[in-house]
Amino acid sequence: xxxxxxxxxxxxxxxxxxxxxxxxxxxxxxxxxxxxxxxxxxxxxxxxxxxxxxxxxxxxxxxxxxxxxxxxxxxxxxxxxxxxxxxxxxxxxxxxxxxxxxxxxxxxxxxxxxxxxxxxxxxxxxxxxxxxxxxxxxxxxxxxxxxxxxxxxxxxxxxxxxxxxxxxxxxxxxxxxxxxxxxxxxxxxxxxxxxxxxxxxxxxxxxxxxxxxxxxxxxxxxxxxxxxxxxxxxxxxxxxxxxxxxxxxxxxxxxxxxxxxxxxxxxxxxxxxxxxxxxxxxxxxxxxxxxxxxxxxxxxxxxxxxxxxxxxxxxxxxxxxxxxxxxxxxxxxxxxxxxxxxxxxxxxxxxxxxxxxxxxxxxxxxxxxxxxxxxxxxxxxxxxxxxxxxxxxxxxxxxxxxxxxxxx
Ligand code: CTP
Numbered sequence: 001x002x003x004x005x006x007x008x009x010x011x012x013x014x015x016x017x018x019x020x021x022x023x024x025x026x027x028x029x030x031x032x033x034x035x036x037x038x039x040x041x042x043x044x045x046x047x048x049x050x051x052x053x054x055x056x057x058x059x060x061x062x063x064x065x066x067x068x069x070x071x072x073x074x075x076x077x078x079x080x081x082x083x084x085x086x087x088x089x090x091x092x093x094x095x096x097x098x099x100x101x102x103x104x105x106x107x108x109x110x111x112x113x114x115x116x117x118x119x120x121x122x123x124x125x126x127x128x129x130x131x132x133x134x135x136x137x138x139x140x141x142x143x144x145x146x147x148x149x150x151x152x153x154x155x156x157x158x159x160x161x162x163x164x165x166x167x168x169x170x171x172x173x174x175x176x177x178x179x180x181x182x183x184x185x186x187x188x189x190x191x192x193x194x195x196x197x198x199x200x201x202x203x204x205x206x207x208x209x210x211x212x213x214x215x216x217x218x219x220x221x222x223x224x225x226x227x228x229x230x231x232x233x234x235x236x237x238x239x240x241x242x243x244x245x246x247x248x249x250x251x252x253x254x255x256x257x258x259x260x261x262x263x264x265x266x267x268x269x270x271x272x273x274x275x276x277x278x279x280x281x282x283x284x285x286x287x288x289x290x291x292x293x294x295x296x297x298x299x300x301x302x303x304x305x306x307x308x309x310x311x312x313x314x315x316x317x318x319x320x321x322x323x324x325x326x327x328x329x330x331x332x333x334x335x336x337x338x339x340x341x342x343x344x345x346x347x348x349x350x351x352x353x354x355x356x357x358x359x360x361x362x363x364x365x366x367x368x369x370x371x372x373x374x375x376x377x378x379x380x381x382x383x384x385x386x387x388x389x390x391x392x393x394x395x396x397x398x399x400x401x402x403x404x405x406x407x408x
Contacts, residue, residue: 013040013041013042014041014042014090014091014187015041015042015043015044015088015089015090015091016036016041016042016043016044016089016090016091016092016093016183016187017043017044017045017046017085017086017088017089017091017092017093017117018032018033018036018043018044018045018046018093018094018095019045019046019047019092019093019094019095019097019114019117019118020045020046020047020048020051020055020060020095020096021047021048021050021051021094021096021097021098021100021101021114022048022049022050022051022053022054022098023051023054023096023097023098023130023131023173024054024164025095025096025130025164025172025173026051026054026055026096027054027055028095028096028173028176029045029055029060029095029096030055030059030060030063031176032093032095032176032179032180033045033060033063033064034063035176035177035179035180036093036180036183036184037063037064039180039184041184041187042066043063043064043066044064044066044067044068044069044085044088044089045057045060045061045064045066045068045069046068046069046070046085046113046114046117047060047068047069047070047114048070048101048112048114049070049071049112050098052070057070069081069085069113069117070113071112071113072112072113072116074113081113082113082116082117082120083120085113085117086117086118086120086121086122086123087120089121089123090123090187090190091123091124091125091126091183091186091187091190092117092118092121092123092124092125092126093125093126093127093128093179093183094118094125094126094127094128095126095127095128095130095156095173095179096128096129096130096173097127097128097129097130098129098130098131099129099131099135099136099138099141099144101114101115102127102129102141102144102145102148103140103141103144105118105127105144105148105153106143106144106145106147106148124152124154124186124190124233125152125153125154126153126154126155126156126179126182126183126186127148127153127154127155127156128155128156128158128173128174128179129141129145129155129157129158130158130171130172130173131158131171132163132165132167132171133163133167133168133169133170133171134167134169135171136158136169136170136171137169137170147248149229149390150225150229150247150248150250150251151250151251152229152232152233152250152251152252154182154186154233154390156174156178156179156182157170157174158170158171158172158173158174159172159173159174159175160172185394186233189233189234189394189398190233190234190235191234191235192234192235192397192398192401193231193234193235193236193277193397193401193404194234194235194236195235196235196236196237196276196277196404197236197237197238197239197271197274197275197276197277198228198231198236198237198238198239198275198276198277198278198279199238199239199241199268199271199272199275199277199278199279200224200227200228200231200238200239200240200241200278200279200281201224201241201242201243201264201268201278201279201280201281201282201284201315202219202221202223202224202225202227202228202240202241202242202243202245202281202282203219203220203221203224203242203243203244203245203247203282203283204216204217204218204219204221204243204244204245204282204283204284204285205243205244205258205259205260205261205263205264205282205283205284205285205312206243206244206259206260206285207260207261207285207287207288207289207292207312208260208289208292209289209292209293209297209307210292210293210294210295210296210297211293211294211295211296212296213296213297215285215287215288215289216244216285217283217285217366218283218366218367219243219245219282219283219366220245220246220247220366220367221242221243221245221246221247222247222367222368222369222389223281223331223371223389223392223393224240224242224279224281224282225240225242225245225247225250226389226390226392226393227279227281227393227396227397228240228250228253228255229250229253229390229393230390230393230394230397231393231397232250232251232252232253234394234397234401236277237254238250238252238253238254239253239254239255239256239271239275240253240254240255240256241256241258241264241267241268241271241282242255242256242257242258242282243258243259243264243282243283243284244257244259254271256271260285260288261284261285261288261312261313261315262288262312262313264282264284264315265312265313265315265318268280268315268319269318269319272319272326275326276326276327276404277326277327277328277329277400277404278319278323278326278327278328278329279329279330279396279400280315280316280319280328280329280330280331280351281331281355282315283333283366284312284314284315285312286311286312287309287310287311287312288309288310288312289307289308289309289310290308290309290310291308314349316328316330316349316351317348317349317350317351319351320349320350320351321350323351323352325407327352327353327400327403327404327407328351328352329351329352329353329354329355329396329400330345330346330349330351330353330354330355331354331355331356331357332345332354332355332356332357333357333359333366334356334357334358334359334360335358335359335360336360338356338357338358338374339356339374339376339381341356342354342356342374342376343376346376346377346378352377352403353375353376353377353399353400353403354376354377355373355374355375355376355396356373356374356376357371357372357373357374358372363386364386368389369388369389370386370387370388370389370392371386371387371388371389371392372384372385372386372387373392373395373396375395375396375399377403382399
């Protein structure tokens with residue numbers, strides 16, 4: 001086995017627990033084993049009974065030189081095998097993952113060795129689903145996927161092409177090299193922010209006009225939530241201060257729900273007191289009604305044609321004023337003059353970096369799942385291609401971690 005790039009020769013290799021489920025793509029798991037071993041990782045395999053119908057355990061035993069785990073009661077010498085398997089893993093990679101096992105994971109069902117191990121696992125989990133296109137598109141599957149993502153499970157989505165069942169569409173197991181690459185990235189990143197405390201602000205704020213009306217904006221919170229999840233996967237202790245968002249609290253992240261800019265400021269300052277890094281991704285309202293009414297205003301009796309506004313506190317600027325050695329990163333979501341406005345914000349707000357993004361483009365707007373950003377600091381500017389918000393979050397955190405390392 002080769003040594004991992006840059007790792008000292010004597011270092012114990014990290015362990016990947018590869019979970020194989022019953023799918024025709026199970027034969028590709030053999031290449032995944034090889035790919036991970038070539039990158040210097042130890043691989044152990046667990047299989048569902050259905051997976052063993054497609055590829056025999058002997059194949060994996062020969063490839064890994066390790067026992068292959070299938071049945072809950074197959075290891076009498078290790079009576080709680082599902083716990084020891086889960087504890088041994090630095091990363092669990094499920095490839096291919098069927099719709100059925102994905103659904104069990106999403107519900108926390110633990111009725112065999114495979115799913116019991118998953119429920120007991122505390123390490124990062126990466127899934128590479130593969131199934132028929134209609135099974136992939138089914139509302140149940142997509143809901144399960146969203147639940148898993150929200151819990152911090154990383155996903156290499158199926159590829160589109162000709163499927164074993166005869167259909168054309170999305171459902172093919174992603175390319176082996178993409179799965180191996182993502183697994184290696186996760187293993188290399190998992191301690192990037194270890195011991196760091198990270199604050200992320202996310203979502204819009206709602207500024208009340210009266211008891212039923214408010215001023216808001218189109219922010220979905222997706223970018224901030226992706227940042228919180230990614231920072232967690234990189235080993236940070238994360239506080240997410242979120243304005244009203246339909247997204248669920250990411251697992252393992254302390255989430256503080258707020259409504260107004262004033263509440264967001266208080267919660268952000270509270271978390272910032274012990275933070276090493278703050279990323280202000282929230283679309284905070286710049287103005288709030290000066291005199292919100294406690295009752296519903298009546299259009300016939302009261303003056304709804306004019307709402308007096310006062311400026312809110314700029315949280316990013318406030319944190320930057322007294323940040324000291326802490327790193328503070330802001331966002332500049334613009335529709336025009338993106339870069340010059342972003343540079344101006346960097347100077348005006350006194351933060352360490354600004355993430356500029358053009359929200360006039362359909363693929364990087366509020367609510368979309370992708371983003372195209374430019375990272376701007378006083379001495380570096382870097383463009384990133386169009387990427388998923390998860391990948392964008394990881395790119396931002398790599399840049400921020402480099403700034404943190406400089407202050408250490
Ligand atoms: N921000 C903040 N508190 C505010 C307003 C903005 O923390 N009250 C932060 C946002 O989270 C973001 C950055 O400031 O990181 C830029 O927000 P943006 O709304 O683009 O900037 P503004 O200063 O409001 O400038 P403008 O609306 O004129 O573009």
